[in-house]
Amino acid sequence: MSDHPLAVGIAGLRFKNPVIPASGTFGYGLEFLPFLDLSRLGGFCTKGLSPQPLQGNPPPRIVETPAGMLNAIGLQNIGVRAFVAEKLPLLRAYDTHVIANVFGFSIEDFLEVVAALNDAEGVAAYELNISCPNVKEGGTQFGNDPALAARVTEAVKRAATRPVIVKLSPNAPSITDVARAVESAGADAVSLVNTFVGLAIDVYTHRPRLAYTTGGLSGPAIRPLAVRMVYEVSQVISIPRIGIGGITTWMDALEFILAGATAVQLGTINYTDPCAALRVIEGLEAYCRERHTTVAALVGAFKPQA
Amino acid sequence: MQDLTLTVTGHRLFGNYGHLTLMTENRLRFAPGQFAMLRPVESLDPLWRRAMAIYRVRTTAQATSVEFIYQVLGRGTQALRRLRPGDAVQALLPLGCGFDTAPVAVGGREALLVAGGIGAAALLALAEQLKREQVPTRLFLGGRSQADLIGLNDFTALGISVHIATDDGSQGVKGLVTVPFERFLQDRAEETRAGQFVVYACGPPPMLARVAALTAQACILTYVSVEERMACGFGVCVGCVVAVKTHDGRCDYRRSCVEGPVFRADELDWR
Ligand SMILES: Cc1cc2nc3c(=O)[nH]c(=O)nc-3n(C[C@H](O)[C@H](O)[C@H](O)COP(=O)(O)OP(=O)(O)OC[C@H]3O[C@@H](n4cnc5c(N)ncnc54)[C@H](O)[C@@H]3O)c2cc1C
Ligand SMILES: Cc1cc2nc3c(=O)[nH]c(=O)nc-3n(C[C@H](O)[C@H](O)[C@H](O)COP(=O)(O)O)c2cc1C
Ligand code: FES
Numbered sequence: 367m368s369d370h371p372l373a374v375g376i377a378g379l380r381f382k383n384p385v386i387p388a389s390g391t392f393g394y395g396l397e398f399l400p401f402l403d404l405s406r407l408g409g410f411c412t413k414g415l416s417p418q419p420l421q422g423n424p425p426p427r428i429v430e431t432p433a434g435m436l437n438a439i440g441l442q443n444i445g446v447r448a449f450v451a452e453k454l455p456l457l458r459a460y461d462t463h464v465i466a467n468v469f470g471f472s473i474e475d476f477l478e479v480v481a482a483l484n485d486a487e488g489v490a491a492y493e494l495n496i497s498c499p500n501v502k503e504g505g506t507q508f509g510n511d512p513a514l515a516a517r518v519t520e521a522v523k524r525a526a527t528r529p530v531i532v533k534l535s536p537n538a539p540s541i542t543d544v545a546r547a548v549e550s551a552g553a554d555a556v557s558l559v560n561t562f563v564g565l566a567i568d569v570y571t572h573r574p575r576l577a578y579t580t581g582g583l584s585g586p587a588i589r590p591l592a593v594r595m596v597y598e599v600s601q602v603i604s605i606p607r608i609g610i611g612g613i614t615t616w617m618d619a620l621e622f623i624l625a626g627a628t629a630v631q632l633g634t635i636n637y638t639d640p641c642a643a644l645r646v647i648e649g650l651e652a653y654c655r656e657r658h659t660t661v662a663a664l665v666g667a668f669k670p671q672a
Numbered sequence: 673m674q675d676l677t678l679t680v681t682g683h684r685l686f687g688n689y690g691h692l693t694l695m696t697e698n699r700l701r702f703a704p705g706q707f708a709m710l711r712p713v714e715s716l717d718p719l720w721r722r723a724m725a726i727y728r729v730r731t732t733a734q735a736t737s738v739e740f741i742y743q744v745l746g747r748g749t750q751a752l753r754r755l756r757p758g759d760a761v762q763a764l765l766p767l768g769c770g771f772d773t774a775p776v777a778v779g780g781r782e783a784l785l786v787a788g789g790i791g792a793a794a795l796l797a798l799a800e801q802l803k804r805e806q807v808p809t810r811l812f813l814g815g816r817s818q819a820d821l822i823g824l825n826d827f828t829a830l831g832i833s834v835h836i837a838t839d840d841g842s843q844g845v846k847g848l849v850t851v852p853f854e855r856f857l858q859d860r861a862e863e864t865r866a867g868q869f870v871v872y873a874c875g876p877p878p879m880l881a882r883v884a885a886l887t888a889q890a891c892i893l894t895y896v897s898v899e900e901r902m903a904c905g906f907g908v909c910v911g912c913v914v915a916v917k918t919h920d921g922r923c924d925y926r927r928s929c930v931e932g933p934v935f936r937a938d939e940l941d942w943r
Pocket of ligand 2: 533585589
């Protein structure tokens with residue numbers, strides 16, 4: 367699959383490059399048309415889709431923190447049916463992999479979303495969000511427990527007509543245990559990490575700075591933690607890893623690739639720089655050109671010892 | 673909406689504020705009340721851009737200049753303060769839905785602008801447009817002290833009447849800006865009842881809530897510009913929502929960067 371220096375393969379899909387904007391930071395893709403040609407991207411992940419539209423949490427939902435942010439959006443989304451009817455037809459014009467991020471409060475919810483997507487043309491893969499820290503049920507309760515994570519994965523795998531990527535939570539007691547469990551349950555790939563649960567307190571009011579109290583930490587602040595987790599998970603599973611966490615430049619992306627990720631996702635940086643994915647792609651191209659190498663050859667090339 | 677690299681051509685610091693002028697060769701069309709997301713070029717510290725109301729735009733055949741006034745509070749505005757002429761600023765603009773002047777431009781109505789503190793920065797462009805549309809306009813301008821009366825000279829230069837309030841009484845009425853505003857509505861009770869006024873307000877949340885309460889009581893059509901925390905400014909993070917009342921009496925959330933920042937006061941859920 368290394369016909370082009372940046373091309374990589376994941377679960378039988380060819381990605382023209384390993385750069386994929388992350389769920390919840392790229393809307394439904396169309397919002398970024400003023401900034402970039404979606405066809406330049408390896409793929410992108412939609413906002414988490416649930417069976418019914420979700421209203422989300424009360425504001426304030428976001429707060430900036432050192433080199434990052436906390437969010438407790440609560441998965442406000444238009445629902446899977448509106449996505450299929452209103453967004454997907456417009457996305458078919460672009461040559462990129464649309465990865466539908468799937469969310470549910472129960473296994474039945476996950477299956478309902480997948481059923482609604484199975485018949486829709488233009489979706490390349492499913493990414494199961496079993497790691498959202500900002501909803502009271504569902505979310506992390508699946509992602510923190512290897513047995514539950516395996517049950518969702520198995521059920522979805524049985525129903526899905528497309529590759530299934532399971533998005534792992536960094537808040538699990540052992541992310542490697544969850545990674546092993548979902549691999550055994552048939553996952554085609556994993557993506558990691560989702561946000562870390564955090565808390566910010568207003569010292570004047572003694573109240574939390576988010577209405578939901580806690581929120582998920584993302585941005586450059588989490589990058590070394592995420593790189594370490596990708597490295598550890600890469601040691602224990604053989605299905606592909608997609609690295610996520612605080613990437614802002616091509617060098618950051620390459621750290622994840624060297625640690626064992628076949629592709630990367632860009633999250634929070636899309637808010638600050640909507641063209642960030644293009645800069646990362648161009649940077650990786652230049653690096654591969656200068657060093658006469660390919661991204662595929664760099665996956666896991668990290669040398670822990672001299 | 674464009675993401676442009678603009679050049680700093682002017683930067684005046686006064687007290688705890690900065691008046692920043694940026695230049696571009698691109699032509700810009702914008703509506704009063706729209707805003708921009710700014711960051712010094714190449715800077716990711718702090719991580720988010722900062723939302724700033726477009727204070728004024730001037731266009732010549734060759735270039736467009738865009739002005740902003742900001743109050744230095746935290747890390748984002750401290751970074752803006754360090755900008756020098758010639759520096760580059762990354763600006764996403766114009767963003768959001770601005771003020772609707774159509775309702776006030778009919779039937780000899782009068783526009784009442786209410787500004788608290790740095791909120792005045794969102795209202796100068798509106799005052800300019802109302803002048804072009806020949807709508808009688810009056811401004812209620814409040815600040816902590818004389819030095820915090822943002823844009824006073826520019827508003828006065830437009831020839832509109834200005835009612836001033838300062839917390840310390842150093843200029844105008846002593847107290848909050850809603851004090852002279854409320855008194856005005858009482859003095860003009862008849863015109864108020866006749867639907868003569870449309871109100872446009874921007875300022876701290878308690879001020880907006882007070883204005884909304886006063887005008888709801890008097891049945892005056894009122895627009896408020898809200899300032900929520902924003903990570904993106906173009907609708908994708910869904911972080912900047914405000915609660916609105918739905919017709920079935922429940923509440924729903926709207927993104928203030930796209931559906932706002934200007935909302936009709938009677939649409940918002942003020943609880
Ligand atoms: C649509 C819109 C238009 C805006 N227009 C303008 C404008 O024209 N001019 C302008 O100056 N600002 C404007 N703002 C606010 C601006 O975007 C920033 O939120 C503000 O400048 C604070 O950023 P900072 O980097 O200084 O502080 P931050 O680093 O974000 O915060 C630092 C500290 O200051 C505190 N703080 C933040 N804001 C306030 C506040 N208002 N009062 C007291 N403490 C505060 C925080 O709680 C924090 O502890 C606008 C916001 C929006 C959403
Ligand atoms: C505001 C916000 C909303 C998010 N929504 C989702 C979501 O709906 N589904 C999901 O799987 N991840 C969601 N995420 C997590 C991101 O996809 C990503 O895993 C995380 O932000 C870490 O990457 P980053 O540091 O590059 O942002 C969200 C993140 C943010 C900041
Ligand atoms: S600031 Fe991101 S949606 Fe409004």
